[in-house]
Amino acid sequence: MSAAVLEAYRDLPKLVRDANLIPAWSSDGKTLGFVAGAPDARQAWRVDLTSGDKTPLLDVQRVRDALKAATGVTPPGAGLPFEAFGFVGPDMIAFAIGADRFMLDLNRFLVIRPPAPNMIDTMFGQSAEARMTPRTFKRSLPMVGQVDAYEVMSPDGRNLLSIQDYNVSLRSAYDGRTQALTTDGTREVEWTIDWAFPGMPPVTNWSPQGTHVAAYMVDNRGVPEVLSMHNLGNFEHSSRYYFPKAGGVLESHRLFVLDVMGNPPVEIQLGDTRDHYPVFVGWLPDGSELVVLQMSRDCRRIDVFAASAITGAVRKLFSEEGKTFVRIHHDIYFNRKLGCSLTPDGRHLLWQSERDGWNHLYQYDLDGRLEAQLTSGDWPVTAVERVIGGHVYFSAHCDRKRPYDLHLCRVALGGGTVEQLTEGEGVHRVSFAPNGETFLDTYSSVSAPPVTALRRVDGSVLNAELLRADITPLVDVGYTASEEFCVKAADGETELWGVMYKPHDFDAGKRYPVIEWIYGGPQITIAEHGFPALPGRANIGMRLAQLGCIAIMLDARGTPERNKAFHDTAAEDFQGTVTADHAAALRQLAERHAYIDLDRVGVTGGSWGAYFGFRCLIDQPEVYKAATVFAPGFDPLSCVLYECYLGFPQTNPDGYRKADIFAMAPRLDRPLMIAGGTADHATWPDAIKMTEALIRAGKDHEFVVLPDQVHGFGSVHQDYLDNKQAAFFRRHLGF
Template sequence: MTVGHAGFDRFIEGLDDFVTGGAVLPAWSPDGKSLAFLEGTAEERTGRLVDLESGRGEPLVADVGALRAAVRAATGQTPAGKGIPFDHIGFTGPRQLAAVVGSSRVTVDLDSGEVTVPAAERPLDVHHGLPDSVRRTPKEFLRTMPLVDPMKAREVVSPQGDAFVSTVDGNVVLRSVADNRTAPLTSDGTPEHEYRFDQVDPQLTALGLAFPVCNWSPDGTRLAVYRVDNRGVHQAPQVHNLKREDEVVHRYHAKAGGPLERTTLHVLDVYGRAPVELDLGDTTDTYPVHAAWLPDGAHLVLFVLRRDCRRGEVLLADAATGSTRLLFAEESETFLRIHHDVYFGKKVGLALTPDGTRLLWLSERSGWKHLYLYDLEGNLVRQLTDGEWPVDYVQRVDDEHVYFTAHLDQKRPYDVHLARAPLGGGSVEQLSEQPGVHAAMFAPNGEALIDTFSTAAEAPRSVLRRADGSLICELSTADTSKLEWMPPQQFTATAADGETELWGVLFFPADFDETKRYPLIEYVYGGPQIAVAPHAFNGTFAKSAQALAQLGYVTFIVDGRGTPERSKAFHDVVYQDWNGALVSDHAAVVRQLKERHSFLSEAKVGVIGHSWGGYSAFRLAAERPDVYTAAVSSAPGFDPYSSVLYECYLGFPQTDVDAYRKAELYPLASRLSAEFLLACGTIDHATWTDSIKMSEALIRAGKDHEFVVLPGQMHGFDAVHDSYFWRKVADFFGTHL
């Protein structure tokens, strides 16, 4: 592989073009006895059918050529490639699959090999929404969320599959599968005082890739919704310049210390009874969340987080009357929950046992995140996990155990393992052994699970396990024969306190030669809500770092103190001190890497970051010109006063004046001596103003800098503008490093 722009272009989208297999997307049979999955590219795709009890596997299709001929005869279409002609499959019976070929839906009988196509639907019927396939397919709608632009989403189906819900102009709308007609469930919603409901792709939830949310009651008669009052909340202007005439749109964007949207919780009745507001009193300056429906469909568990994130309450609500009672509350001297988790994901750290009589609660009260079991009277039954390691999150609960992911091995603290703990009390059982990051996908009946694991340098591998962790069989190992690279390397370094071990990952050019000298680039984030060093294969943040390395650099990513997934004390370093250990820890890591590696000893050092990473990149360059020669900040969140997202960590500007002043970046403009490139999309209402203010501060300080304007781009860039941005980055670092 040639290092340079060609190598960069090949890696910027990740390693998917070079690696196949390893990660399994299962189709579980409805009788609970088997799973099927596909592997490989369209040119050579194969499939396996695996017995869940014995682990015996067989080809999904005995004669691929015969299947392709049957598909061609049934659909009139010649599938691409030479392998199984499906991208995805699902079971419609114990031995029958459903799939799509081109524009045709097909079913395949695994015993006879027969391929059938449903009767053609009349175009006029489709136009009027009459066929079953139209009525049962979720439609797109625009979903509103806090701070960000409206996003495309799909209707959410009821538990019985007889209705879908969406929102239109601030109101909740019900669409009947019976006749495809819609009826409003609310009529008093407006864009500024609107209804919303939780939403996660049900397919991802079923696969264990997303967390279930609380919307429909189990019996499908009620819907849990939010009423969001945006009146008085700051509106950030978003100027669209690319049409004949400019258009100005305003987006609600609560500022630190300013008015916060007021959210109330409601239950809607699909049979037309009046909406019920759940009694939470004054919800000003709180984040209330529907956490779970009880199995009886008559009660809900609620979670209310105070705006400063230091107190959380768990309540039980009557869906018919709206009455509530407090089960328990927890307070913390610092933030109790990660703000992003609650604000965007409704990921509150709360789960129900299947019988609905007990609650599992995640708490860091001991200094490490662990699981606690409560009854519905609010009494602590027992602590389920303990030790100097943190639970990651609950994956499944059955009648006897809670299954979860956790950082169990503190010798490798960013490895994620599968584990379970008995609800009745007892020792934690670790279900996975191999080093790396493990993820679980459970069979619908919970009796088996797919364990997929990888490291930064080792591609995914999937195995099938029983619920007790015992191995049933191997499923898939990634094929990396097309991957020509120098694998990344995990490393450790000592934080600026001289004691704490930090973990990171180094990336290299494909033709790396340790006898040569390389410039060093840090890809930084530094925000308090996520750890970003990629300890699994082909992680989100790994892609940019790996691609940059192909331009002839050594790159690295490290998580310093003030980030999650370690102890509470490790995370709390950011509390009321946004800089905290950011500059000192990251500069210390650069120094140690240069001392440790001769190929870096004389290296110039660059730094690049996006969003809060843009903040970090600028701060590192401004405060440590002895370390960093050049910096790039894209879509940068420079201003701590600009967003409510800072409050859980810094407090409020009115009461925590010093914390906000220490976090300000504009005063550092006069100290910048590194070369600097700033990039932002013109409709990124969250950070465009920050970028303009920083450019002005640099101009007034007499500091040259590059400002890359990306017209019509939001916080993320589309393919054309992203390519342009990275060309600018490549040229910038090529010139200055």
């Protein structure tokens, strides 16, 4: 396989132009703008949001000339030298070229360069830009430790919210000075706030009036600590992280309302929250109450409350209880996929429940009365996207024949007919205009590049093709389309869906080894049913295939986004059906396709994928001939994330015994490579324990050390590991 092809595929999204439209919505709601095209032909477009007509926004050469006149420098290339812009007036746009910011008068083609802030003002944080720009700070994430987050501006624009020295802090947008809202935070008892990662919905701890903040006091006393080692500096040092173990002491979260005027914190009266997860959901529009849910530690019960912001008194609205998990740890702990949201008017709660066997929407009033089941049928809702007017807009897998296609739908508040607003096979991702009158629909499939359409809020088409992705660079490098497949699970009945990726020079007359990228955990699906050159996990499969193999990604029983019974396969025995389903899928694919060589099958995976990669070698050695595993989550006793599925070691010792992978080390009879980052406090100990178990069992294996890397690897280390894994598979699978 050509080294140049492999190198090109390392940055696959760059080989697909215009896969994502970056919208610029005008403030008057009449216009959409965006930039598209190859660098030397990049153009800006204006779209009339009434008619859908698309016309050039500006004369590219005049913009380039104006930039040269303003800066004295000829812009690079031949097209627009920027990829996105925003409207700052009806005929004025703002954009950046590198670190430089500009505005452009569209009528006069005059480039305006905002004056640089005074150096002294900037140095002391007194310039308007310095005061108003959110700064980074360190916040604690359960089991992860300190991560970067950005301050969030209050609704009234007066203050920015953060955590400083374990306490909640405000920074004035007027003079840049800080004010501590709490003063009793320590490393053991710290204050924290909900936050969002890039790409996730924003979390609004601020009350709508900007007068109060919802915050947690987290008591870590008694929670075990783990170490993260750092060896690359002149002096070695370690970092400590609280890391609750399955069945052990769990941190306690108490929820408070803080007053920006300095009045004493008001505790939300949830009682003893130890062994529960209280989660702030949102504020009522008038700021009088906030909605809170509290999930039991085993994930089998959730209580939903309304709480007074003045007194902290709570009133229970409703409860949801199940024989297995109602929500899963990852969704509550990390992702804020709460399945609970307030309507903008504050009169209703939208609740997702699998009580009838599928994930559907239920509407409650603020007294806790069930008003309506909004959706029903043999298909699941995935998320509420917006509430606009009298309708709830939500994404769903509503095509029964293609269970992983994703569409936008809507239903009236109070109930009614569900309308599917997007059509066509594949995955539809939507972006609403700020005024809610139109939305962008970007859709693709595993073999069809993205197309972006513009639709009215009722789903009718304004422009069927605002933008179509250009895969010419990908084709020039070499490209073979990916392929969806459907097979039966090991039970011979349940449908499983996956994606097959082929080398760029695929020849159906040849026989190819197979490398499967596995995760297997109950938290996520990993087979990407959109186009593989979009950012995401599909890139992994496409890159693997360029080694000269068939790459496979599959979602077996126990994974989400199907029905409750499908997901519940992970309950009590989360590993039970995974490897059998994956092996059954490969056997069926080999029967269908002569180019698949079932005698040369490898598997790779990280985190829980490392667990199941190892289990594939142990459980299905007749199928899997070699494995590489990285950042391995081998030990089910290592953290509370397993409790959602296995319960507690004290009450389900047999489940934990069956999941004990270290005891299986003597059964290893296939080549194995383990890789881990030395600073990964979550899984580095698991990697060490497994290699010790293999040494004691006399089992040869490879161990790759990635210095000072955490649970995800930097680009240099990832490239190094990719090369090591490629050499490993070529050696042991014979290609």
